[in-house]
Amino acid sequence: MSAICKPEDCLLFCRLLFPDFFISQGAIFLNAKYDHEVFLVWLKKLDGDISAVEKIMNHTHMYDVFSGCTDEVDDVVFEQLADTIAFSWRLVLKDKFPGCNFSVEVSNSDQDYGPTVTFYQSIGYGEKRDR
Numbered sequence: 001m002s003a004i005c006k007p008e009d010c011l012l013f014c015r016l017l018f019p020d021f022f023i024s025q026g027a028i029f030l031n032a033k034y035d036h037e038v039f040l041v042w043l044k045k046l047d048g049d050i051s052a053v054e055k056i057m058n059h060t061h062m063y064d065v066f067s068g069c070t071d072e073v074d075d076v077v078f079e080q081l082a083d084t085i086a087f088s089w090r091l092v093l094k095d096k097f098p099g100c101n102f103s104v105e106v107s108n109s110d111q112d113y114g115p116t117v118t119f120y121q122s123i124g125y126g127e128k129r130d131r
Contacts, residue, residue, distance in 0.1 A: 015032075016065065016085060017084070017085060017088040017089075017092075018088065018092050019031065019032065019089070019092070020032070021093075021096060021097075022034040024036065024039055025043075025050070026050060027039070027050045027053060027054050027121075028054060028093075028097065028100070028121065029054065029057055029058055030057075030058050030060070033057060033058065033060070034057070038057065039053065039057065042056055042057060050121070051120045051121050051122070052120070054119065054120035054121060055105075055118050055119075055120040056118075058118045058119050058120065059116050059117070059118035060085070060116065060117050060118065061112070061113050061114055061115075061116050062078040062081055062082050062114050062115045062116070062117070063078065063113055063114035063115075064113075066078070066081075075108075075114070075115075078114055078115045079106075079108060079115045081115070082106045082108070082115035082116065082117050083106055085117050086104045086105070086106045086117045089104050089117065089119055090102070090104045093119060100121055101121065101122045102119050102120065102121055102122060103119065103120055103121075103122040104117070104118070104119040105117070105118055105119070
């Protein structure tokens, strides 16, 4: 493994698999993606629907995560990475927030920019929750 990957590379990937989270007004976000001003804009635009805001702000495009790759990478690799990240996020969210229910979704439709992973609290999805 050391011929291919350095310890720093492993640590970086662990940050993707086991991210830190940020809580704002009852909403849970990937810490690395949270921006309070963006949160307020989406909260207003989506009429206070916290789950919808989480879904949008937590979406992570595999193509963006690996935008520095100069090699040709088959889409199947990005799809497998998205599935692995989603699996890991399910475990981490359940561990960090045992009282919450989450939906962790992988998508790869024509409307997406490659495979995408996101999560949001699923209780009351589509409904306004108390903030």
